[in-house]
Amino acid sequence: MTLLSVRDLRVRIRDGSRTVTPVRSLSFDLRRGEVLGVVGESGAGKSLTARAVLGMAPYGAEITGSVRFDGRELAGADRRAYAGLWGRRMAYVPQDALAVLSPVHTVGDQIAAAVRSTGCGRAQARARAVAALDRVGIADAARRAKAYPHEFSGGMRQRAVIAMATVNDPDLVVADEPTTALDTTVQAQVLDVLAERRAETGAALMLVTHDLGVVARYADRVLVMYAGRHTESGPVDRVFGQPRAPYTAALLASLPPGEPTADRRLPVLGGAPPAPADVPAGCAFAPRCPLADDRCGAEAPEAVGGAHLVSCHHAVEAAA
Numbered sequence: 001m002t003l004l005s006v007r008d009l010r011v012r013i014r015d016g017s018r019t020v021t022p023v024r025s026l027s028f029d030l031r032r033g034e035v036l037g038v039v040g041e042s043g044a045g046k047s048l049t050a051r052a053v054l055g056m057a058p059y060g061a062e063i064t065g066s067v068r069f070d071g072r073e074l075a076g077a078d079r080r081a082y083a084g085l086w087g088r089r090m091a092y093v094p095q096d097a098l099a100v101l102s103p104v105h106t107v108g109d110q111i112a113a114a115v116r117s118t119g120c121g122r123a124q125a126r127a128r129a130v131a132a133l134d135r136v137g138i139a140d141a142a143r144r145a146k147a148y149p150h151e152f153s154g155g156m157r158q159r160a161v162i163a164m165a166t167v168n169d170p171d172l173v174v175a176d177e178p179t180t181a182l183d184t185t186v187q188a189q190v191l192d193v194l195a196e197r198r199a200e201t202g203a204a205l206m207l208v209t210h211d212l213g214v215v216a217r218y219a220d221r222v223l224v225m226y227a228g229r230h231t232e233s234g235p236v237d238r239v240f241g242q243p244r245a246p247y248t249a250a251l252l253a254s255l256p257p258g259e260p261t262a263d264r265r266l267p268v269l270g271g272a273p274p275a276p277a278d279v280p281a282g283c284a285f286a287p288r289c290p291l292a293d294d295r296c297g298a299e300a301p302e303a304v305g306g307a308h309l310v311s312c313h314h315a316v317e318a319a320a
Contacts, residue, residue, distance in 0.1 A: 006066065094176055101149040114167055129163075245312045282295075
C-alpha cells in the first residue's frame with residue numbers, strides 16, 4: 001500500500017533577480033515498510049526533494065505539484081500543517097547529527113522531549129529514551145542518556161539521532177546521507193542499526209545517498225535523479241542489473257572494480273552536472289551522453305516502462 005505519493009514535484013527558489021528550479025517535475029511512490037534509495041551526483045536535487053517531502057524546504061522555497069502522505073495532501077502546506085506529523089509519523093535523520101542535537105541539553109532529555117510530544121508523562125518519556133538508546137546499541141544507556149552530544153563520538157551521535165527519529169515508531173523515516181561524516185566501519189554499523197530499527201517499527205525509509213553499494217544492500221527500490229528530474233527507478237536488482245538509462249549505466253560503470261586490474265586508474269564519469277540555473281533544454285544529461293541526438297537536445301524525455309521506469313529517448317539502445 002502506498003504511503004507517500006509524489007507527483008510533478010517542483011521546488012523553485014528565488015536567487016537574486018532570477019528563480020531557479022532545482023527539482024523539476026519529479027514523481028515517485030514509497031510503499032509502507034519499503035526502503036527507497038535515492039541516488040545521483042551532488043546537485044541532483046536528492047536532499048532538497050527529501051526536505052520538500054518533509055515540509056523542511058529552505059525558507060522562501062515554492063513547492064508545487066502533489067505530495068500525498070497517507071492520503072493527505074501536503075504540497076505547499078505551511079509548517080503548522082506538519083506540526084502533528086513531525087516526530088510522530090514523519091522523522092528525519094540528517095547528515096550531521098549536531099544539526100538536530102542541542103549542545104545544551106543531554107541526549108536523553110532530547111529524546112524524551114520527542115516522546116513527550118505524544119502526550120507521554122515525564123518519567124515514562126525518560127524510560128523510553130533510555131530504552132531507545134539501548135536498542136540502537138549505546139552501551140550503558142541509562143548513564144549515557146545523561147551525557148551531552150559533545151561527549152558522544154560521531155557514530156554514537158548518529159545512533160542517538162536514529163533513536164530519536166524512531167522512538168515514536170513513525171510511518172516514514174527520511175535519512176539524508178546519514179553516514180557521510182563517518183569512517184567506513186562505523187558507517188556499516190550505523191546503517192545496520194537504521195535498517196534494524198526500520199524493520200522493528202515497520203516504517204518506510206527514504207534513504208538519500210551517493211553510495212550505490214549502500215542502496216544495493218539495504219534498499220528494495222531505487223530512484224536515480226539527475227539535474228532535479230527522474231532518470232530511472234524500479235526494483236534495485238533490475239535497475240542495477242539491467243540499467244536502461246545511459247546515466248544509470250555510467251554511474252555503475254564508474255564504481256571502482258572489486259578486484260585489482262592492470263589499469264590502476266579509477267573509472268570516472270566525464271563532465272559535470274549542470275548548475276540548477278543553467279539546466280539545458282531537453283534532456284539535461286545530453287551534453288554528457290554518448291547516445292544523445294538532436295531530439296535529446298530539444299525534448300525532455302518522459303518516464304515510461306511500468307515497474308521499471310526510465311526517462312530516456314534511447315532506453316532500448318542503452319539497455320543493449
